[in-house]
Amino acid sequence: MAFHTYLLRCNDGSYYVGHTDDLESRMAQHQTGAVAGYTAPRRPVTMAWSETFPSRDETFAAERRIKGWSRAKKEALIAGDWERLKMLARNHKG
Incomplete structure (x- = not known):
């Protein structure tokens, strides 16, 4: 069975x-x-991003992680902008 984490734009x-x-x-x-x-x-809501995971635990962990992200980081994920996502992650830790 597959499990999905998803991000909706409201x-x-x-x-x-x-x-x-x-x-x-x-x-x-x-x-x-x-x-x-x-x-x-x-x-209405629109699907902005989703990813499939092999286990419910991995799916729930991804959901919790993304919920804590800034709007900019979520938008980089939606855009598939991995460089910006990494930069935002580094800046958050610093």
């Missing part, structure tokens, strides 16, 4: 990070407002 421009074992179903739940909480009043 209608208000904010980001939401989550994880699931059924990405298509979870996205539909976010779109319809079936998921109570952060995304429900910020619909």
